[in-house]
Amino acid sequence: MKRTFLQIGLLCIAGAVVGLGANxxxxxxxxxxxxxxxxxxxxxxxxxxxxxxxxxxxxVPRITVEQAKPLCVAxxxxxxDARNEEEFAEGHITNAVHLxxxxxxxxxxxxxxxxxxxxxxxxxxxGTMAEAVAMGLREMGVKDVRVLQGSWTEWLAKGAPGSSGPxxxxxxxxxxx
Numbered sequence: 001m002k003r004t005f006l007q008i009g010l011l012c013i014a015g016a017v018v019g020l021g022a023n024x025x026x027x028x029x030x031x032x033x034x035x036x037x038x039x040x041x042x043x044x045x046x047x048x049x050x051x052x053x054x055x056x057x058x059x060v061p062r063i064t065v066e067q068a069k070p071l072c073v074a075x076x077x078x079x080x081d082a083r084n085e086e087e088f089a090e091g092h093i094t095n096a097v098h099l100x101x102x103x104x105x106x107x108x109x110x111x112x113x114x115x116x117x118x119x120x121x122x123x124x125x126x127g128t129m130a131e132a133v134a135m136g137l138r139e140m141g142v143k144d145v146r147v148l149q150g151s152w153t154e155w156l157a158k159g160a161p162g163s164s165g166p167x168x169x170x171x172x173x174x175x176x177x
Contacts, residue, residue, distance in 0.1 A: 060120075060134040062127075063146040068119050069160045078115035080137070082122040082129040083152065091164045093121065093155060098167035101132040104140060112142050121148035121155065 071077035072093060079096035081088045088098040097108055099120075104112075112118050118137060122129040127147040134145045148155065156162060 060131055060138065061146045062149045063117075063119055064149050065154050065158045065160055068146075068148055068155075069158070071117060071119070072161055076115070077117040077119055078112045080112065080118060080120040080130075080133060081152070082120055082133040085166075087123060087152075089164060089166050091156070091162050092152070093119075094161040094163045096121075099133055101129060101136060104136070109137075109140055109142075112137065117144045117146060118142050119146050119148050121152055123151055123153070125149075125151050125154070127151065 068077065068079075072079060072095070075095065079093040080099045081092045081096045082100055083092075083098075084100065085098060088096075092098070097111070099108060118134075120130040120134040120137070121127070122133075124130070127149070130147045130151075134147050137145045
């Protein structure tokens with residue numbers, strides 16, 4: 001019986017050595033010590049294995065319009081518009097709050113913390129302003145913050161729900177001063 005366990009142990013060690021050697025020789029080696037994510041959860045600009053892709057992208061996970069649209073329709077995610085106030089008033093994702101980079105009013109932060117997921121978007125397909133706002137929200141304790149891939153323009157183009165008018169939670173700029 002001891003011999004069987006010894007053989008099993010040696011087989012496991014040999015398998016590990018062969019696996020690590022094959023990984024080291026692979027052109028797409030798995031980066032050891034980093035989590036392996038399903039492709040759907042991998043951030044753009046990273047490999048599903050957690051390794052960096054050739055170009056550096058955002059630190060905040062992305063979400064597609066197709067993934068975000070049902071969250072909006074079901075009102076199960078919070079949406080944050082990082083564009084300027086005029087652009088927000090002209091049109092925004094239904095029930096979104098206007099929140100440019102900077103301080104977050106306590107009522108808005110409390111509302112966003114109540115959602116399982118918060119999606120931030122802007123007018124830039126790369127999500128530059130959205131990224132800044134999303135990182136700020138993460139630092140303030142909002143757990144699952146994502147940046148919308150494709151921006152407000154793609155949201156509209158795909159027929160997702162939108163509305164217009166000032167931010168009902170944030171209020172007009174004059175009231176903030």
